[in-house]
Amino acid sequence: MPRKEGQKAKILALLRILEQQTDENHRMTVQQLTQELEKQGVPCERKSIYTDLDALRAMGYDVDLQRGPGGGYCLASRRFELPELKLLVDAVQSSRFITQKRSLALIEKLESLTSQHNGKLLHRQVFVLGRAKSDNQSAYYGVDTLHTAISQGRMVEFVYSDWGLDMKKHARRGGRPYQVSPWALAWENNSYYLIAYQEYEEPFGMRHYRVDKMSGVNVLEAPRRGGALYDGFNLSAYMRSMFNMYGGPVQDVTLRCENRMAGAMLDRFGTEIILLPEEDGEHFHFTVPVAVSPQFLGWVCGFDSAVEVTAPAAVRARLSELAASLTRMYPQK
Numbered sequence: 001m002p003r004k005e006g007q008k009a010k011i012l013a014l015l016r017i018l019e020q021q022t023d024e025n026h027r028m029t030v031q032q033l034t035q036e037l038e039k040q041g042v043p044c045e046r047k048s049i050y051t052d053l054d055a056l057r058a059m060g061y062d063v064d065l066q067r068g069p070g071g072g073y074c075l076a077s078r079r080f081e082l083p084e085l086k087l088l089v090d091a092v093q094s095s096r097f098i099t100q101k102r103s104l105a106l107i108e109k110l111e112s113l114t115s116q117h118n119g120k121l122l123h124r125q126v127f128v129l130g131r132a133k134s135d136n137q138s139a140y141y142g143v144d145t146l147h148t149a150i151s152q153g154r155m156v157e158f159v160y161s162d163w164g165l166d167m168k169k170h171a172r173r174g175g176r177p178y179q180v181s182p183w184a185l186a187w188e189n190n191s192y193y194l195i196a197y198q199e200y201e202e203p204f205g206m207r208h209y210r211v212d213k214m215s216g217v218n219v220l221e222a223p224r225r226g227g228a229l230y231d232g233f234n235l236s237a238y239m240r241s242m243f244n245m246y247g248g249p250v251q252d253v254t255l256r257c258e259n260r261m262a263g264a265m266l267d268r269f270g271t272e273i274i275l276l277p278e279e280d281g282e283h284f285h286f287t288v289p290v291a292v293s294p295q296f297l298g299w300v301c302g303f304d305s306a307v308e309v310t311a312p313a314a315v316r317a318r319l320s321e322l323a324a325s326l327t328r329m330y331p332q333k
Contacts, residue, residue: 009042010037010042010044010048010052011052011055011056013037013040013042014033014037014049014052014053014056015056015061017033017036017037018056018061018063018073018074018075019075019078019115020115020116021036021115021116021117022072022073022074022075022115023074023075023076023114023115023117023118024064024074024076025117026074026115026117027066027070027071027072027073027074028072028073028074029071029072029073030046030049030050030072030073031046032072033049033073034046034049053073061075062075062076062077063075063076064076075115078113078114079113080113080114082114082118082121085110085111085113085114085118085122086121086122088110089107089110089122092106092107092110093107096191096212097139097191097192097211097212098140099139099140102140107122110122139192139211139212139214141217142158142211142214142215142217143185143192143211145217145218145219146182146185146194146211146217147185148219149182149219149220149224150182150183150184150185152219153223153224154219154220154221154222154223154224155179155180155181155182155219155220155222155223155224155225156179156180156181156182156196156217156218156219156220157177157178157179157216157217157218157220158177158178158209158214158215158216158217158218159175159176159177159178159214159215159216160175160176160177160178160209160213160214161175161213161215175213175215178198178200178209179200179220180194180196180197180198180200180207180209181196181197181198181224181225181226182194182195182196182224183195183196183197183206183224183226183230183233184235185211186208186235186239188239188242191210191211191212192210192211192212193208193209193210193211194208194209194211194214195207195208195235195238196208196209196226197224197225197226197229197230199225204226205226205229206226206229206230206233206238207247208242208247236270237289240268240269240270240288241288241289241290241291242291242293243290243291243293243295243296243299247291247293248291248292248293248296249291249292250289250290250291250292251289251290251292251312251314251315252287252288252289252290252312253287253288253289253290253292253309253311253312253315254285254286254287254309254310254311254312255285255286255287255288255300255307255308255309255310256278256283256284256285256307256308256309256310257283257284257285257303257306257307257308258282258283258306258307259281259282259283259284260306261303261306261307262275262284264303265286269286269288273286273288274286285310287311292315292318294322297318297319297322300319301319301322301323
């Protein structure tokens, strides 16, 4: 190997050692670096290591030297700090959308972004009550395909399935094929949702689909439809109006709340809403567009008497019907 090429290979090998085996709590002396290079079949002279370390610094690598007992060289800073990697690992591990197999593969890749010593600290298990991992291996790549279709302005097709009940085991039902016009991907309730325009069912318009229930996602040649509707579509407002991504007729709903509920309402509907104090000094009210679904009605009931729907009358009637139905289901004994 020509001397110049050998020198490049030696610097790359040295960088790899610093990345994998050193951090601020685990340093290596020049002698240790030399021994590790020779162990990997890269011959070198001890004094040339100093020149190589200076070359790495000149290329922008944060090679730090600590003198004295226990000192040595280490790669002090990296693209991702350890707390950032821990957050990413926790997000991957707790995500219902990502399968367990894919989660382990992603975490292994994240471990490679720090030293092997810190990598051991990333073997973290994040347990979330009731959280189940997806069983759809293709969903991971489906997201990428959908992003491609959105950027190219083309329709997509896929098979959409759901869980079926089996006396021996839970299994996916076969599902049915769909062709829709994708406009956006949204992350909600630890799942990806496709927001798309559909014409297979009246009324035509926007629908959303959970990506981990899709299989066989394919980009079509046909151009995306629904542009006129999407021009006035506000994704942020649309997501705020949904409860657990269940659809329903969007209506302006007025909520009357006890003052202690202000934080909960702002967390749910955003800080743009206007909370209007009432004369009694104990309540406020506000009006927001909401997709009135059973999930929304249940959300209101969850606050007991601290939150009341005062308008429109049709939503109040649905809550009254819900209360009567629950009374029949759970009669007092």
